[in-house]
Amino acid sequence: MPSSDSVRRQGYHTSETLTPRTTSSHSTQTPENSPIETMPAQLLSTMPANGASRSNSAPALHRKQSSPMMPPFMVSAPGKVIVYGEHAVVHGKPAIAAAIALRSYLHVSFLSKSHRTVTVRFPDIELQHTWNIDELPWDTFSAPGKKKYYYDLVSSLDPDLLAAIQPHIEEVSPKVPDAIRKVHHSSACCFLYLFLSLASRKTNPCVYTIRSTIPLRAGLGSSASISVCISAALLLQIRALSGPHQDQPAQECELQLERINRWAFVGEMCIHGNPSGIDNTVASGGKAVLYQRTGPNKPPRIVPLHSFPELPLLLVNTRQSRSTAVEVAKVATLKANHPALTENILDAIGLVTESAHKLLTSSDFDPKSHDSLKYLGDLITINHGLLVSLGVSHPKLERIREIIDHTGIGWTKLTGAGGGGCAITIIKPQPPSTGHRNGTHHDHSSDDSESEPDSPVTATGSIISSGTKLKHAILDNLEVKLENEGFEKFETTLAGDGVGVLWPAVLHNVNEEEGGEEIDQEKFLKAEGTEGIERLVGVVSGRNRNIEREVREGWKFWRPWESA
Numbered sequence: 001m002p003s004s005d006s007v008r009r010q011g012y013h014t015s016e017t018l019t020p021r022t023t024s025s026h027s028t029q030t031p032e033n034s035p036i037e038t039m040p041a042q043l044l045s046t047m048p049a050n051g052a053s054r055s056n057s058a059p060a061l062h063r064k065q066s067s068p069m070m071p072p073f074m075v076s077a078p079g080k081v082i083v084y085g086e087h088a089v090v091h092g093k094p095a096i097a098a099a100i101a102l103r104s105y106l107h108v109s110f111l112s113k114s115h116r117t118v119t120v121r122f123p124d125i126e127l128q129h130t131w132n133i134d135e136l137p138w139d140t141f142s143a144p145g146k147k148k149y150y151y152d153l154v155s156s157l158d159p160d161l162l163a164a165i166q167p168h169i170e171e172v173s174p175k176v177p178d179a180i181r182k183v184h185h186s187s188a189c190c191f192l193y194l195f196l197s198l199a200s201r202k203t204n205p206c207v208y209t210i211r212s213t214i215p216l217r218a219g220l221g222s223s224a225s226i227s228v229c230i231s232a233a234l235l236l237q238i239r240a241l242s243g244p245h246q247d248q249p250a251q252e253c254e255l256q257l258e259r260i261n262r263w264a265f266v267g268e269m270c271i272h273g274n275p276s277g278i279d280n281t282v283a284s285g286g287k288a289v290l291y292q293r294t295g296p297n298k299p300p301r302i303v304p305l306h307s308f309p310e311l312p313l314l315l316v317n318t319r320q321s322r323s324t325a326v327e328v329a330k331v332a333t334l335k336a337n338h339p340a341l342t343e344n345i346l347d348a349i350g351l352v353t354e355s356a357h358k359l360l361t362s363s364d365f366d367p368k369s370h371d372s373l374k375y376l377g378d379l380i381t382i383n384h385g386l387l388v389s390l391g392v393s394h395p396k397l398e399r400i401r402e403i404i405d406h407t408g409i410g411w412t413k414l415t416g417a418g419g420g421g422c423a424i425t426i427i428k429p430q431p432p433s434t435g436h437r438n439g440t441h442h443d444h445s446s447d448d449s450e451s452e453p454d455s456p457v458t459a460t461g462s463i464i465s466s467g468t469k470l471k472h473a474i475l476d477n478l479e480v481k482l483e484n485e486g487f488e489k490f491e492t493t494l495a496g497d498g499v500g501v502l503w504p505a506v507l508h509n510v511n512e513e514e515g516g517e518e519i520d521q522e523k524f525l526k527a528e529g530t531e532g533i534e535r536l537v538g539v540v541s542g543r544n545r546n547i548e549r550e551v552r553e554g555w556k557f558w559r560p561w562e563s564a
């Protein structure tokens, strides 16, 4: 492992000379003959929409050969929750999934060329490993018929390529217990397959460090989130992405996201075998999508829902491990034993999703109106009831729902496979009734707080501060209760940004350090918990209840919904 000093940047000049390079057609700018190079943010924004199709009249720029070490950069991608339609989606009904503000962060730092190594540091799973770049199976990955380019669509893993990386995966964590080794090998496979597909043997030596604020294996798409980060970082390094930058046309934005998403799906296949693709789609593009299978060997229907409102969300982890496969099998058994009944429940779940979709896409949908939110909330409650009927809840999920329902703070359902995992609560815009204040009494009749005497709502539906304070008090009280029962509570937001980039990894507002403060690898590794990571990378989170919208200093996102 290189020392911290050796990975810290040395002598990066922000004003270094850039010389124009002509050329590059689609077929010539391949990972093989375009070694990983790096570029500052201003270069990213000068690249054409399709990083491959530059012409002589629009020369690209490249860094002088003598250029010293590059500064680190960062990529980040969100986790996801299924808001409506889990399980029914397995049976051909639509589902809606949305990004959440819990994210993974990948820090990429460069070593001097004398190192011939690539290192992964994944402390969340206690994995650290270094490969010698020259010993990796580049020949196999670039052999005729095997070579994949960054613009290719890869829909299955190549068994020969998997076999070629197998010895390099086997050398990872040979002495740890089987269960941990399996996790290490999944992540190592995801990284190596993408690295060998997108980089080249001339690659600059790098260290890839991932830290995530998404709990693992809780149905929140942690694997898709890291796959998106790795995919985006490698594509940025080979200049296969332009942007994100202001004024980027929507079509160009979508093309970039599609490219990241395709390779993230490859990473997901390394971890999951046969993923549906919904998690990486949401982690790349952010906001929300409607997703529906259309039949065997047919591409799914994926409809971006750019109108999905950014809503405050309470996420509670049961810490009860569960298996998606087991829960899916439970529903299959129920369907075999009670076909008509089960089909009706699945149909009803499909109707819940369609109903939400209809509202979200209707021209008079107002995300700030109480009625709209109540409509979406009622659908959450109905969806949960139907999932209970399918037998995929769990006593811990029911306990969480009971505790939250007593406060009257919002609408709660299980999310994902169930049988454990997480519950989500969409928080009501109005504070709950007085009867809920001590968190012990639930008056169903006062769920609709239009009649609320001490929680006046302004004409635009925003809440005056006494109501907000009450809500915060309830949330704090709830946190203690949930933690006392062994649950983990996150206050986050629904339907935020997808993949984002901080290039270079320098923050300007954090302190007065001239030129900003660089986020180096060691600082990143030392940041404590979710708050420490977010503070370090310039995120002022929605969990800070004094701010309305999350702020991410210096980060740039591909936002097709904002583009021209």
Ligand SMILES: Nc1ncnc2c1ncn2[C@@H]1O[C@H](COP(=O)(O)OP(=O)(O)O)[C@@H](O)[C@H]1O
Pocket (backbone or CB within 6 Å): 104, 122, 123, 124, 125, 183, 184, 186, 187, 210, 211, 212, 215, 216, 217, 218, 219, 220, 221, 222, 223, 224, 226, 271, 272
């Ligand atoms: N922070 C992380 N660092 C390294 N690997 C990770 C991280 N988060 C997720 N992974 C990989 O993804 C796998 C978790 O995927 P999965 O069990 O499907 O959970 P989830 O539902 O959260 O995606 C882990 O076993 C690991 O291989």
Ligand SMILES: C[C@@](O)(CCOP(=O)(O)O)CC(=O)O
Pocket (backbone or CB within 6 Å): 082, 085, 086, 087, 088, 089, 090, 218, 219, 220, 221, 276, 324, 327, 328, 415, 416, 417, 418, 421
């Ligand atoms: C139950 C299911 O609908 C969702 C599973 O979600 P997760 O594994 O909990 O993220 C299964 C699936 O869609 O493949």
